[in-house]
Amino acid sequence: MYQVLIVDDEPMIREGLCSLIPWHQYGFRVQGTAKNGKEALQLYQRLKPDVIIVDIRMPEMGGLELIHTIRETDSTIRFIILTGHADFTYAKEALVHRVDGYLLKPLDEEELIPLLKQIQVDLRQRNTLTELLEEDFQLKKDRFITQALTRSNTLSKDQFYEQCELYGLSAKSYRIMLFQVQQSKELTEKELKQLERTLPNGFVFTNPKVGVVLLDEATDWERQLTSFVQAKEGYGAIGEAVTDPFTLIQSYSNALDLLSYTFLFKESTCLTNDHLNINDIEKKDEELNLEDYVKKLSIMITLGLVTSCRDLIQDLTDDLIDRRYQPMSVQKTMIHFYSMVVNKLVLHDPKKLTLIESLPFNPSIIYEQSHIYEVAKIMTNRVIELIHLIYSESKTSTVEKMMELIDKQFAENLRLEGIAELLNYNAAYLGKVFREQTGEYFNTYLDKSRIKYGKIYLEQGYKVYEVSEKVGYKDVDYFHRKFKKYVGISPRAFQKQQILLQNLKQSNIQ
Structure with a gap:
């Protein structure tokens, strides 16, 4: 519906016009009425109607003065003069201000309707052209942003900055925000475009990925985009700020790199470089x-x-x-x-x-x-x-599990303090319980287990230093002392003894 403002100092004329014409039938709606030019000017500034039907002579501000004032800033609005004065001077001035019709009172409905039909056709054509021009402008802007993000343009720096000015991309700082959400690229673009129509300092682009160019701080954009990411349970990534639009690719590349780390973070997160900073850089x-x-x-x-x-x-x-x-x-x-x-x-x-x-x-x-x-x-x-x-x-007890651990992993660096920490016990208390149930100190039990398996490895023919390492003693001399303590002879002597016993057995068998 195209919007109409009726301006006349006679209440009956205003009311009559509102009810006389079937406005909706011709694609119009009466948006408001005013009793003089001054009041009409205020309504125009607030309502921005498409058509104004106005009387010439009115108190405070007449119709021609109103038309002249509005025409100084608005060349597209349509005017129809409705007056009781068939004065050639008025008509001539109306023509100067490109008025669509000059109708005399009392109004003949058959005279106004053809004017409305023609105005509707003109407005539709104008709107179609405007939409085409806006679409073309948007396509060119998107193409320019894409080229800026990929460094694929052939413009000189001066030409590049001129294009930035043309497309409203002039600012003190720039950041790129990219998105990774579970919905189509087309739907994401549509929803972001809706935000663009309501928020300043941000431009949506769709290539190479869907994102937004944030100009200066753009705090409203950040708040809305964070909510968008959370609602979609996806991810956002905001690249580093740059001060030169010619280096937008740096912010874009940074945001793209951030998106590669979404695997490490929970959904609904907007990633920034802060997420990749770690306390120990090394x-x-x-x-x-x-x-x-x-x-x-x-x-x-x-x-x-x-x-x-x-x-x-x-x-x-x-x-x-x-x-x-x-x-x-x-x-x-x-x-x-x-x-x-x-x-x-x-x-x-x-x-x-x-x-x-x-x-x-x-x-x-x-x-x-x-x-x-x-x-x-x-x-x-x-x-x-x-x-x-x-x-x-x-239903193994804690001590039985410790004994199993020693029996199976005796070669590991097992310490009572470490096991106590894992079990949430006091080490001294755990050591006491272990001794009460086994009759041995923890370290004694560990040493005996190691020596037991050490004897087996020696019988299998391993060298003493190999056995020392296999049972968990890094120092072969320490192993030697422990073995002699619990067996009574050195590892090498034990091994010779076992070889001698095996040879005797072999001789007896033969």
């Missing part, structure tokens, strides 16, 4: 000590520590985030981690292999996850399942 370049995590987790599983296992996997997850691992690297690392843990458990206790194989696990599920927290959740659940499987029919 950590990112250090090699991940995965073996340490494997050793700790295998101990925790052996001890049946569900909470500790969950915490350790979270620590590993945080470590991968801090190191800014890419999705494929995270997935490969987690699968390798799980494989190493299983191998260590089976190595220490081959009987566990049958149990673990009874619990099917397809590594491909890790590659199907959209972010690292889902991967960590799968790994945690898997480890808890292993613990429940291993101890499903067992």
Whole structure:
């Protein structure tokens, strides 16, 4: 509907015009009425009508003065004069101001309707042309922004800055915001364009990706776009600020790089460079000590520590985030981690292999996850399942689990303090309970287990230094002292003794 403003100092004329003409039938709606030019000017500034029907002689401001005032700033509005004065001077001045009709009172409906029909046709054509021009302007602007983001334009710097001025891209600073949401590119563009119509300091673009050029601070845009990302449960990424539109590609590339890290963050997050800053910058370049995590987790599983296992996997997850691992690297690392843990458990206790194989696990599920927290959740659940499987029919006490741990992982660097920390016990108290139930101090029990397996390895023909390392003694002299303490002779003497006994057995058999 095109909007009409009726201006006449006679109330009956105003009311008559409102009711006499079937405005809607011809595509019009009376938006308001005014009793003089001054009041009409205020309504015009507020309502912005398409057509004004106006009397010539009115108090305070006449019709011709009103037309002259509006025409100084508005060349497109349409005027129809309705007057009781058939004065050639008035008609001549009306023509100067491009008035569409000069009708005399009393009004003949048949004279006004043809004018309205023609005005409607003209307005439709004008609007169609305006829409085409706006569409063309928008396409050119989008193309210019795309070229600025990809450095594919052939403009000189001066020409580039002229285009920025033309398309309203002049500002003190610029930032690019990109989006990654679970909906079509077309729908995202449509919703962002709706925001663009209501907010200043921002321009939507669709190539190479859907995004927004933020001019200066653009706080309203940031607030609205953050809400948009949260509502879509997707991700946004805001590139670094640049002060020269010629370097927009830097902000775009930065935002694009940020989007590659969405795997490491929860959904509904708007990423900035702050998300990639870590306290220990050197950590990112250090090699991940995965073996340490494997050793700790295998101990925790052996001890049946569900909470500790969950915490350790979270620590590993945080470590991968801090190191800014890419999705494929995270997935490969987690699968390798799980494989190493299983191998260590089976190595220490081959009987566990049958149990673990009874619990099917397809590594491909890790590659199907959209972010690292889902991967960590799968790994945690898997480890808890292993613990429940291993101890499903067992009522093993804490000390019995410690004895099993020593028996299976005697070669590891096992310390009472470390185990007490995992179990949330005081080390002195745990040591006392262990001694009461086993009759041995923890370290004595550990040494005896190591010596027991050391004797087996010596009987199998391993060299003394090899046996020392296999049972957990890094210092061969220390192993020598411990072995002599518990066996009464040196490792080498024990090995010779065993060889002699085997030879005697062989002779007796023969």
